[in-house]
Amino acid sequence: MALEHAILVSLSERPASGFDLTRRFDRSIGFFWSATHQQIYRVLARMEADGWVRCTPVAQSGRPAKKVYDVAPAGRRELSRWIAADTPMEQFRSEVAVKLRAASYGDRAAVFAQVEAHRAEHATRLAHYEQLAADYDPAPLTGHDLDVHLVLRGGIRLEQFWVDWLTEYLTAHTSSQSASQGAPA
Amino acid sequence: MALEHAILVSLSERPASGFDLTRRFDRSIGFFWSATHQQIYRVLARMEADGWVRCTPVAQSGRPAKKVYDVAPAGRRELSRWIAADTPMEQFRSEVAVKLRAASYGDRAAVFAQVEAHRAEHATRLAHYEQLAADYDPAPLTGHDLDVHLVLRGGIRLEQFWVDWLTEYLTAHTSSQSASQGAPA
DNA sequence: AACACAGGTGCAACTCGTTGCATAGGGTGC
DNA sequence: GCACCCTATGCAACGAGTTGCACCTGTGTT
Numbered sequence: 001m002a003l004e005h006a007i008l009v010s011l012s013e014r015p016a017s018g019f020d021l022t023r024r025f026d027r028s029i030g031f032f033w034s035a036t037h038q039q040i041y042r043v044l045a046r047m048e049a050d051g052w053v054r055c056t057p058v059a060q061s062g063r064p065a066k067k068v069y070d071v072a073p074a075g076r077r078e079l080s081r082w083i084a085a086d087t088p089m090e091q092f093r094s095e096v097a098v099k100l101r102a103a104s105y106g107d108r109a110a111v112f113a114q115v116e117a118h119r120a121e122h123a124t125r126l127a128h129y130e131q132l133a134a135d136y137d138p139a140p141l142t143g144h145d146l147d148v149h150l151v152l153r154g155g156i157r158l159e160q161f162w163v164d165w166l167t168e169y170l171t172a173h174t175s176s177q178s179a180s181q182g183a184p185a
Numbered sequence: 186m187a188l189e190h191a192i193l194v195s196l197s198e199r200p201a202s203g204f205d206l207t208r209r210f211d212r213s214i215g216f217f218w219s220a221t222h223q224q225i226y227r228v229l230a231r232m233e234a235d236g237w238v239r240c241t242p243v244a245q246s247g248r249p250a251k252k253v254y255d256v257a258p259a260g261r262r263e264l265s266r267w268i269a270a271d272t273p274m275e276q277f278r279s280e281v282a283v284k285l286r287a288a289s290y291g292d293r294a295a296v297f298a299q300v301e302a303h304r305a306e307h308a309t310r311l312a313h314y315e316q317l318a319a320d321y322d323p324a325p326l327t328g329h330d331l332d333v334h335l336v337l338r339g340g341i342r343l344e345q346f347w348v349d350w351l352t353e354y355l356t357a358h359t360s361s362q363s364a365s366q367g368a369p370a
Numbered sequence: 371a372a373c374a375c376a377g378g379t380g381c382a383a384c385t386c387g388t389t390g391c392a393t394a395g396g397g398t399g400c
Numbered sequence: 401g402c403a404c405c406c407t408a409t410g411c412a413a414c415g416a417g418t419t420g421c422a423c424c425t426g427t428g429t430t
Contacts, residue, residue, distance in 0.1 A: 038380080
């Protein structure tokens with residue numbers, strides 16, 4: 001039940017509409033928590049009913065009106081309660097990883113192609129995140145700015161993990177293949 | 186919908202009961218795919234109804250009888266179809282990561298304690314996986330054995346990612362704290 | 371005028387996954 | 401004899417998350 005809290009964090013940084021939040025969850029926060037707009041709208045409604053957030057309709061020129069949410073006192077209390085509460089260890093899940101193990105029960109060449117594609121995608125993300133990190137103020141960061149930067153560092157490390165692992169996979173299979181087929185002179 | 190396929194992989198390696206599968210999902214396969222026994226029993230029943238697996242009741246001395254499943258031809262076909270199909274990019278999710286970003290809206294010391302605890306847990310898992318890897322046959326692996334080993338390598342890399350990142354987090358905040366409070370001479 | 375497109379919000383139906391509970395035989399400890 | 405744990409399977413209810421669709425406003429295009 002962390003979507004509520006991810007939204008509270010995002011709204012604490014700056015008030016936003018459901019639509020804004022959806023875009024934020026496609027970026028920064030979204031490194032480690034994703035959500036569709038449906039889920040966000042539904043959860044926002046529940047949070048408003050619970051008094052965690054307040055809603056202000058905002059008319060826009062040349063655009064449909066939007067509903068801007070900000071964190072209510074009860075929401076701040078809940079956020080700080082959650083922050084202090086134990087975080088359970090969570091299970092990482094990856095369909096690709098299962099497929100790596102499954103390769104010998106199907107078309108191994110197809111698995112290689114998928115691994116290549118995933119590696120390329122992770123490499124792209126890695127480059128993107130590194131660009132973001134390079135744009136940072138070089139001054140020593142503190143407080144919330146430092147937190148945001150360190151989460152970005154996590155995103156970079158995670159993409160690096162993927163690139164390295166998938167590369168190891170492809171390399172290991174390439175050399176085992178040439179070994180078992182007899183390496184050409 | 187990858188649990189079916191994870192089960193097919195596991196049953197392809199060796200037939201098993203729901204209970205056996207549950208234990209396997211707490212280990213090896215479980216590095217990258219977890220499941221409770223409830224989910225496994227439910228999915229096994231559906232897979233049997235779909236003709237993907239076959240069930241053989243096996244009486245045991247001094248223990249309740251179990252139902253051993255193995256992969257049926259339709260299951261093998263489905264598995265190889267899935268292996269060749271595109272694997273969508275998936276979103277990584279982590280509540281701790283959200284909490285790192287949230288720290289400035291609550292008790293930062295409590296977050297540090299949780300980060301320490303998570304880092305210790307990941308370090309323990311890392312040591313465990315490295316032990317498993319060290320027990321491997323040193324001969325050059327090929328085929329499915331190589332796949333299994335490479336997935337274990339992924340588990341090791343992932344735990345290493347966590348340990349490194351959480352260490353970076355703690356280190357960065359420790360030095361920013363002493364910097365902003367004036368480092369002792 | 372008709373249409374596509376972007377911002378903006380939302381319902382309904384579904385699948386996936388978790389939690390709590392139920393059952394039942396056998397072994398172990400007090 | 402009784403409580404308790406381990407193997408082994410399963411139901412019921414709920415919450416989390418996805419997918420498909422609907423609707424409305426305004427702008428730009430043809």
